[in-house]
Amino acid sequence: MSSFSHVPESPIYYGYNGSPFVSKLEAVLKLKNIPARRVDVPLTPPRVDILALGIPYRRVPVLAIGKDVYIDTSLISEALEKAYPSSPILATDVGLQKAVTKFYDHFLFNLGFDILPWNKTPKSLQEDRKKFIGRPDIDFDEVATRKELAHSKLASHLAILEEHFSDGRVWYFSTPSPTYTDAGIYAVLDWIRSFRATRPVFDSTVFPKTVAWFGRLDTLFAAKPPLGKVKGPDAAKEIFSSTFTADLSQIGFDEVEAKRLGLKKGAKVVISPEDSGRDVVTPGVLIALSKQEAVIETEQKGQHVIPSLRVHFPRLGYSIREVPNGENAKL
Known part of the structure; x- marks a missing residue:
């Protein structure tokens, strides 16, 4: 039914x-x-x-x-x-997909928060985000001092992905096409990748298989009609x-x-x-x-x-x- x-x-x-x-x-x-x-x-x-x-x-x-x-x-x-059951993205390893994607949603979003160029954002946005995260006392100047630490953590996450793709798989779960997990990890990392300061971390000589996975998804999404x-x-x-x-x-x-x-x-x-x-x-x-x-x-x-x-x-x-x-x- x-x-x-x-x-x-x-x-x-x-x-x-x-x-x-x-x-x-x-x-x-x-x-x-x-x-x-x-x-x-x-x-x-x-x-x-x-x-x-x-x-x-x-x-x-x-x-x-x-x-x-x-x-x-x-x-x-x-x-x-x-x-919309056609073109399934949760057809296999459903529980594992949910768990892995939730992990990356949480840790990468929090990491991106530390990498955001807060010194270039308007005060109104900063005040709103204080309410959003429930931290009225947060000091965005102090957050900016954690940027290099955040870049190091980002490199650690990319190293885990590189290890995962080291067996030559094309998509995260060795499926014929991308899954929900591919979409989730890609979206949050692509957001982080959009910050100019992080781009050197996405080094194809250090993380060749992960960067290649990114490239495949970049190409796939670019070929899709706009929403x-x-x-x-x-x-x-x-x-x-x-x-x-x-x-x-x-x-x-x-x-x-x-x-x-x-x-x-x-x-x-x-x-x-x-x-x-x-x-x-x-x-x-x-x-x-x-x-x-x-x-x-x-x-x-x-x-x-x-x-x-x-x-x-x-x-x-x-x-x-x-x-x-x-x-x-x-x-």
């Missing part, structure tokens, strides 16, 4: 240039040949086009498959694999007028997990990331829960009532809590 129905030919996602995780999603979309369209949102909040969906959420990308909205590239990629664009108001209108596409019976409601979390089906909850962006919570009614996914339905109240959407979150990396009676959760 398929877990999706009435899937749109061209899903809609929200993001901005320069985000490694938006780039990761775009790599996945291109590998799967999905002609998705992007709503461009600003580098810093408020991101009114996402808020227009009735979804307060701090990070990007966000992707809608009909009226089912997905958060975080890990869950987004799984949803795309099920909704489309759509304006925020048009995207919202299309999403609200569409149908729910995910079969929630395939997710179910795990009563054991609910008991562990102190939750019940139909409870009013808020969900937020556990690391960066946790200052913004997403409220809704809990309608599905498994060990890997939680789904809430938005409740729209007030002067301008808009249709409810279902918002899907991965369990790992996100916290869920019930809203006590009387607490203003803006449901």
Whole structure:
């Protein structure tokens, strides 16, 4: 039984240039040949086009498959694999792919944070990122002093990749074509590679097989047609007028997990990331829960009532809590 129905030919996602995780999603979309369209949102909040969906959420990308909205590239990629099964990228070693990609997402993104040329960024961006990571006391001048250490760590990561590719494999898991893991590692390293100071670290004489792997993906992605664009108001209108596409019976409601979390089906909850962006919570009614996914339905109240959407979150990396009676959760 398929877990999706009435899937749109061209899903809609929200993001901005320069985000490694938006780039990761775009790599996945291109590998799967999905002609998705992007709503461009600003580098810093408020991101009114996402808020227009009735979804307060701090990070990007966000992707809608009909009226089912997905958060975080890990869950987004799984949803795309099920909704658009042609050109599979998670067909083999699924658990291992998730684990390896999560490892690189975490360590390489944090490494990139230390390598970013913060001295060339506006103060407004620095202040926003302090809120984003929950570190109001961070000193970006001190971060700049760690750049050479970060370059050394980057070289260590590249050395591990070089060792991995030393057996002559073409793609990370010796598959006939690139996988989710290839897309994930490539996107975050390509973001780091875009910083001028790091380019000497990507030395083809030191890491020939890794640089060759990069080159193969560079060529592959350059040959793909560009993804489309759509304006925020048009995207919202299309999403609200569409149908729910995910079969929630395939997710179910795990009563054991609910008991562990102190939750019940139909409870009013808020969900937020556990690391960066946790200052913004997403409220809704809990309608599905498994060990890997939680789904809430938005409740729209007030002067301008808009249709409810279902918002899907991965369990790992996100916290869920019930809203006590009387607490203003803006449901």
